[in-house]
Amino acid sequence: MALIEIENLSVTFRAKGQEVRAVRDVSLSVGAQESYGLVGESGSGKSTILRAICGMAPVTGGTIRIGGQPVPTPRGRAFSAQVQMVFQDPYASLHPRHTIDRTLSEPLAIHGIGDRDARVVQALTDVGLPPAFRFRYPHQLSGGQRQRVAIARALMLRPRILLLDEPTSALDASVQAEVLNLLNRLRAEQGLTFLMVSHDLAVIDHMCDRIMVLQHGRTVEEIAHADLAAARMTTAYARSLFEASADRMLDGPVEPAR
Amino acid sequence: MSLLEVKNLRVTFDTETGRVEAVRGVSFSLGHERLGIVGESGSGKTMTGRSVLRLVRPPGRIEADAMTFDGQDILHASEREMRALRGKRIGMVMQDPKYSLNPVMTVGRQLTEGLRLRDGLGRADATAKAIAALEAVQIRDPARVMEAYPHELSGGMGQRVMIAMMLIPEPELLIADEPTSALDVTVQAEVLAILDGLVRDRGMGLIFISHDLRLVARFCDRVLVMHKGLVVEEIEAAHLMEAQHPYTRGLLNCLPRIGGPRAPLPVLDRAGF
Ligand SMILES: Nc1ncnc2c1ncn2[C@@H]1O[C@H](COP(=O)(O)OP(=O)(O)OP(=O)(O)O)[C@@H](O)[C@H]1O
Ligand SMILES: Nc1ncnc2c1ncn2[C@@H]1O[C@H](COP(=O)(O)OP(=O)(O)OP(=O)(O)O)[C@@H](O)[C@H]1O
Ligand SMILES: [Mg+2]
Ligand SMILES: [Mg+2]
Numbered sequence: 001m002a003l004i005e006i007e008n009l010s011v012t013f014r015a016k017g018q019e020v021r022a023v024r025d026v027s028l029s030v031g032a033q034e035s036y037g038l039v040g041e042s043g044s045g046k047s048t049i050l051r052a053i054c055g056m057a058p059v060t061g062g063t064i065r066i067g068g069q070p071v072p073t074p075r076g077r078a079f080s081a082q083v084q085m086v087f088q089d090p091y092a093s094l095h096p097r098h099t100i101d102r103t104l105s106e107p108l109a110i111h112g113i114g115d116r117d118a119r120v121v122q123a124l125t126d127v128g129l130p131p132a133f134r135f136r137y138p139h140q141l142s143g144g145q146r147q148r149v150a151i152a153r154a155l156m157l158r159p160r161i162l163l164l165d166e167p168t169s170a171l172d173a174s175v176q177a178e179v180l181n182l183l184n185r186l187r188a189e190q191g192l193t194f195l196m197v198s199h200d201l202a203v204i205d206h207m208c209d210r211i212m213v214l215q216h217g218r219t220v221e222e223i224a225h226a227d228l229a230a231a232r233m234t235t236a237y238a239r240s241l242f243e244a245s246a247d248r249m250l251d252g253p254v255e256p257a258r
Numbered sequence: 259m260s261l262l263e264v265k266n267l268r269v270t271f272d273t274e275t276g277r278v279e280a281v282r283g284v285s286f287s288l289g290h291e292r293l294g295i296v297g298e299s300g301s302g303k304t305m306t307g308r309s310v311l312r313l314v315r316p317p318g319r320i321e322a323d324a325m326t327f328d329g330q331d332i333l334h335a336s337e338r339e340m341r342a343l344r345g346k347r348i349g350m351v352m353q354d355p356k357y358s359l360n361p362v363m364t365v366g367r368q369l370t371e372g373l374r375l376r377d378g379l380g381r382a383d384a385t386a387k388a389i390a391a392l393e394a395v396q397i398r399d400p401a402r403v404m405e406a407y408p409h410e411l412s413g414g415m416g417q418r419v420m421i422a423m424m425l426i427p428e429p430e431l432l433i434a435d436e437p438t439s440a441l442d443v444t445v446q447a448e449v450l451a452i453l454d455g456l457v458r459d460r461g462m463g464l465i466f467i468s469h470d471l472r473l474v475a476r477f478c479d480r481v482l483v484m485h486k487g488l489v490v491e492e493i494e495a496a497h498l499m500e501a502q503h504p505y506t507r508g509l510l511n512c513l514p515r516i517g518g519p520r521a522p523l524p525v526l527d528r529a530g531f
Contacts, residue, residue, distance in 0.1 A: 015410055018402055042414025042445050043398070088413045088440070089354075142300050166413065169439050172299045172469035174526035177512035181522045199414070199442040206514035206523070216398075229517030244443035245516060 001068055002029035003193050004036075004053070004161065010061035011048050011217075022048040024217040025062070032160075035187065035194040037204040039241065040214030046197040047088060050163040053195075054085050066161070077111060084154035085163040086147075088197075089170070093150050094138040100124075100149055101134035107156045123152040127182055144175030148182070155186065164196040168203060180206060201245045205229060213238045261431055261463040262288040262310065265323040269305045269487075272317050280305045280318070282487035288431070290461040292454070294474035294495060297484030298509070298526070303467045304353055306484070307433045310465070311350055312340050327431065345372070349429035351420050351437045353467075358420060359408040365419050366404030372427060391422040396448045413440040421449060425456070431463040432456070439470070450477055471510055475499055483509075 011023040023045040030036040038046045051057040053064055055075040064071045071079060087093040094103055104123055105116045113119070121131045127148040138146055147167065154162055167183070168176040180203065186192060198204050204211055205228055213220040213235070221235045233239050269281035281302040286293065295303045309320045312332065325333040327348065332340070344350075352358040360368055369388035373379045379387065385404070392400035395418040408416055417440045424432060434453070438446045454477070456462040468474050474481055475498035483491040483506050491503040501507060508526045 013410070016405055018405070020402065020410075040442065042418070042441050043412045047412060144299050166440065170436075172297075173471060173509045173512040175299055177514075177523035177525045180514065181525065184522070199440070199446075201443070202514045202516050202518070205516045206518065206520065240444055241442065242516075244447050 003032040003034075003067055004028075004030040004195060005065040005068075006049070006053075006062065007065075008062035009049065009052060009059065009064065011045070011052050011057045012060045013058060022057070022217050023052065026212075026214070026217075026219050027062075028212055028219075028222070030193060030195055033187070033191050033193055034210070035196065035208045037208035037211040038195070038197045038214060039199065039201060039204055039211060040220070041216070042199070044214040045217040046214060047165050050085060050165050050195065050197065053083065053163060055079075080107075080159075081111065081157045082159050083161045083163065084157065084159040086150050086154050086165065086167050088165040094146060094153075096138055098137075099134065100136055100138075100141075103149065104134070104153055104156055107153065111157060113157075119156065123156055126155065126186065127152045128178065142175075144171050144179065147171060147175075147179060151179070151182065155190075158190070160191070161193045161195070164194060166197055166199070169199065176203070183207070201228070201241060213241065260287040260289050261328060262465075263324060263326045264310070265325070267306065267309055267320070267322040267325065269302070269309055269314055270319050270321070272319070279487055281309065284482075284484070284487075284489055286482060286489070286492070288463045288465065290457060290463055291480065292457055292464045292466055292478040292495075294478035294481040295465060295467045295484060296469065296471055296474050296481060296509070299469070301484040302487040303484055304435055307350065307435050307465060307467055310431075310433060311344050311348060313344075313350070345424075345429075346376070346427050347429055348431045348433070349424035349427065350433040351424050351435060353435040359416060361408050363407075364404065365406055365408070365411070369404070369419075369423055369426065372423075376427070387426065388422075391426050392419070394425075394452055395419075395422050396445050397422075414442070414445065417441060418445070418449065421452075425452070428460070429462065431465070433465045433467070435467045436469065437466070438473070439468070446473075471498060471506075472513065 007027050009023055009026045013020040013022055040046060048057050052059050055073060066082060101120060104120045108116045108119060120134055124131050124133055129148055168179050171179060187194060196207060209225050211223045211228060215237055221233060221238045223233055231242060233242060265285050267281055267284045271278040271280060284306055297303055305314060308314050312320060314320055322333050366388060370384035373384040373387055389400045392403055397403050397418060421437055438449055441449060453464060457464050466478055475495050478495040481493050481495050481498050482489045485505050491501060491506050493501055511524045512526060514523055
């Protein structure tokens with residue numbers, strides 16, 4: 001049985017009498033300890049799918065199951081102990097007037113978990129930050145350090161599932177490499193399952209076992225990791241994403257499978 | 259004559275915990291071309307771009323030996339003279355669109371305001387021009403987006419709205435700070451084609467700040483590599499992938515590749531510089 005099962009999910013926003021059908025009839029399933037990637041056009045509904053899982057989008061159809069159980073509405077504490085999200089925008093996702101210590105210990109307090117000091121220090125160490133950083137505020141950290149704090153916060157409750165929305169698109173190449181290595185290490189150590197959005201196919205290729213390509217809120221194609229590098233996609237849109245990827249352009253014509 | 263001339267630019271912050279030298283003597287000149295600025299997070303790219311518009315907030319301080327735009331001294335220009343340049347002759351796409359867009363104003367109003375006040379266009383003409391600008395950056399349902407507030411847009415849509423807003427006044431110089439970092443490759447290619455067309459056909463100058471070295475290598479003419487407030491290498495974009503400076507090489511090696519190994523990615527050895 002898959003850990004995350006999404007069947008025929010639809011999300012429709014209504015604003016000023018207009019309907020925006022952000023997600024249309026999307027189905028996917030992610031096995032335990034698998035890493036699954038979402039790619040596709042800007043505005044195609046990737047962030048909305050992650051938000052729908054967390055109960056932060058107006059779902060108008062379909063079902064979402066975690067570990068075989070339909071997710072409850074509202075999601076509640078048992079859900080957030082299992083599923084955590086890292087948001088697209090590292091600048092907006094941390095409270096500007098809370099110290100890192102407060103940001104990291106708050107989920108523990110809400111869930112009545114003790115031993116907070118040791119857990120905060122451990123979480124900072126896990127993401128490669130010195131323990132002294134707990135006394136800092138977000139504006140005293142660089143973009144990459146802030147994103148690592150956001151990941152540390154998501155890990156405080158030891159969830160089984162991480163939903164990652166463009167975790168490195170705001171980061172430079174060197175910090176991106178550090179964050180991706182960190183995520184892969186934590187996945188192996190803690191047996192995590194990832195559902196991850198990125199517009200960078202090279203990042204997705206490095207991180208994910210299977211990939212879904214989206215356009216206009218719909219599924220275009222699902223691709224296994226081995227088929228991505230070998231250019232074995234079947235739709236024109238998926239192929240256009242692949243061919244426009246920067247590192248392919250520099251290599252000239254697409255090479256056959258390695 | 260070059261469009262922009264910057265000599266020995268320094269940006270300094272005096273904070274309670276001491277002096278931060280964000281930019282420590284950067285010089286470059288820009289013609290009607292695409293100049294890329296790359297470098298690690300915190301290396302001073304944004305501050306260099308903002309200095310050209312004199313948009314560094316106190317306690318930040320800008321100093322330079324000279325800074326001229328189209329022959330005009332912008333280092334000593336009055337605040338009023340700078341306001342006449344900003345947004346009109348020199349545009350800047352900010353790194354974080356969510357900060358630069360007004361959260362309580364519809365996209366349509368933000369796009370048309372300048373056209374109506376500055377250019378004296380009527381409502382219908384301004385709206386038509388704004389919709390055309392949104393279509394140009396590949397927004398699929400411009401009528402809906404005109405009515406939307408910034409929080410109703412996806413990450414990449416917010417970024418494209420910012421670009422549309424900056425291009426409407428047809429600036430002579432555009433400073434674009436990570437303008438396509440949230441875009442998928444095909445939409446990104448369309449946006450870059452627009453910028454490219456403006457440089458080629460209208461002779462716009464472009465400063466393209468990005469952490470994406472492959473993108474810069476492909477898109478720009480010339481590249482400045484910054485590190486700790488200094489330009490450590492200036493190189494033809496076409497040769498960026500063969501850059502010699504160990505710092506540039508380090509940055510290039512950190513990038514994952516499609517079909518590359520699954521082993522941990524190399525990271526920059528910061529102690530080495
Ligand atoms: N709160 C909202 N109200 C109205 N429409 C919304 C809202 N949030 C998102 N949308 C719309 O839903 C669609 C999908 O947005 P979503 O953020 O999921 O895209 P995305 O695939 O993550 O794009 P990007 O890669 O640009 O971040 C977009 O058309 C967006 O305008
Ligand atoms: N208000 C401030 N007070 C003190 N230091 C500051 C302030 N604003 C910026 N700095 C520092 O100036 C340096 C250069 O910042 P800048 O924003 O130009 O970096 P950048 O190269 O654009 O990085 P990124 O890729 O993360 O956007 C950084 O070390 C930053 O911490
Ligand atoms: Mg998104
Ligand atoms: Mg910057």
